[in-house]
Amino acid sequence: MSGLDSIDRSIIEATQAGLAMTPRPYAEIARSVGIGEADVILRLGRLMQRGVIRRIAIAPNHYALGLTANGMTVWDIEDEVASEVGREVGALPFVTHCYLRPRALPSWPYNLFAMVHGTTRDEVEAKRREIALLAGPACRACDILYSKRILKKTGLRLSANGG
Amino acid sequence: MMARHPMAANIALNDLDRRIVNVLQEGFPLVAAPFAAVAAKIDIPESQLIARLQRMTDTGVVTRFGPFLDAAAMGGAFCLCAVAAPADRFEEIAGIVDGFPQVAHNYEREHALNMWFVLATESPEEIDSTALRIEQATGLAVLRFPKLEEFFIGFRVAA
Missing domain, CATH: 3.30.70.3460 (Alpha-Beta Plaits)
Known part of the structure; x- marks a missing residue:
């Protein structure tokens, strides 16, 4: 793995199951890695500055928050304007993730993916219509894939032996 | 570890839980006593914050708590x-x-x-x-x- 020394790696490994819910969670990591608490905090800060760690935070289950309608909207946007449309769609306040991806023709003609959450499907459909208005005639086809169940959610894990 | 969370989890969240979720989505501070810092921000005791977070993790409301890595x-x-x-x-x-x-x-x-x-x-x-x-x-x-x-x-x- 590029640019991570063995201590950085040990720190990340020690956090993979989640931070300890104790008053001094970084001290717990320090104990397991065998360095000082201040060093753990310093190194985590550096890893955040470098972008290796995007943030330290919680991820909530949207469904438990009442956002039970979760639609992956997918769009076939003309290639010439796909980036431009993507930027506009990604800027909509209700779109949580927006990506340009390759099509898988012939079965999958869609190249723009935008995730939309709502408390009801009607709400998600209304948001989908807003996206359709934005995309305009550059959109040749679209679909929406509602999620039924989370089968797994663990996030990125490091293997023990590294890379 | 691989608990399958139902889509319509029927878990009652009160206003305090929602405040905790909103604050902790933004980020968790890199200081020696981070729970105390967050608890002060939302004006509750540190022990209550930890207990609430533990409960939300146990019930699947919070699916991850820790560093999010950029692969x-x-x-x-x-x-x-x-x-x-x-x-x-x-x-x-x-x-x-x-x-x-x-x-x-x-x-x-x-x-x-x-x-x-x-x-x-x-x-x-x-x-x-x-x-x-x-x-x-x-x-x-x-x-x-x-x-x-x-x-x-x-x-x-x-x-």
Whole structure:
């Protein structure tokens, strides 16, 4: 793995199951890695500055928050304007993730993916219509894939032996 | 570890829980006593914050608490993948796919392509090798949708 020394790696490994819910969670990591608490905090800060760690935070289950309608909207946007449309769609306040991806023709003609959450499907459909208005005639086809169940959610894990 | 969270979890969240979720989605401070710092911000005792967070984690309201890694910044890679699992084999296929440690998350969706999962690996090569192993293990084609461009605005939702 590029640019991570063995201590950085040990720190990340020690956090993979989640931070300890104790008053001094970084001290717990320090104990397991065998360095000082201040060093753990310093190194985590550096890893955040470098972008290796995007943030330290919680991820909530949207469904438990009442956002039970979760639609992956997918769009076939003309290639010439796909980036431009993507930027506009990604800027909509209700779109949580927006990506340009390759099509898988012939079965999958869609190249723009935008995730939309709502408390009801009607709400998600209304948001989908807003996206359709934005995309305009550059959109040749679209679909929406509602999620039924989370089968797994663990996030990125490091293997023990590294890379 | 691989608890399957129901889509319509019936877990009562009070206003305090929602405030905690909103604050902790923004970030967790890098100081020696981070819970005390967050607790002061929302004006509750540290012990209450920890107890509430523990409860929300135990009940599946909070699915992860800790550092979110950027695989690309570490030389690794992410790839969204999809398979069309036949209805009578769906649970079996889900078990096989979830059993791969490279599968970071996996969702059942309403479509002919009914299983969508993200591979997170330490090298770009491992994406292809893992997708091939999943194809061999399931007998299904694994469609790969690597991101070409990200229009990033953040992951936060209002609790």
